[in-house]
Amino acid sequence: MASFTIIWLNCILTKWIIGKINFLPMNSNFNRGERKALENRWTKNLxxxxxxxxxxxxxxxxxxxxxxxxxxxxxxxxxxxMQINLLNQAGG
Known part of the structure; x- marks a missing residue:
């Protein structure tokens, strides 16, 4: 499970716009909602x-x-x- 978090952060950071701060502020509950469910779906298939x-x-x-x-x-x-949008808010 931890590897997906690392992959997630690496994907985000590699897409980061040059000249901005090198991290993305997220809602504190973001990782517990839809994003977590998505990671679980991915993990189940490996x-x-x-x-x-x-x-x-x-x-x-x-x-x-x-x-x-x-x-x-x-x-x-x-x-x-598949394409989805995850909102950066509680629940994702």
Missing amino acids: PEGKTVEDKIEPIFQGTDIRPTRFKVSYSIDNERF
Whole structure:
């Protein structure tokens, strides 16, 4: 489970806009809601030998340094990519 958190942060940080602070402020409950459920879905597929590919893009509103949402695209075992938006708020 910890590896997905590291992957999640690496994906976010590699997409970070040059010249901004090198971290993303998140709602304190963000990691316990929909994002956690998504990670659990991904994790469930790994022992079955399936692959998980993802692209996570922070979306900002105006000049805020805190993203309002994250645009997530993912594919399990090379299936069609699914797209969801995770709001940066309690519950995700």
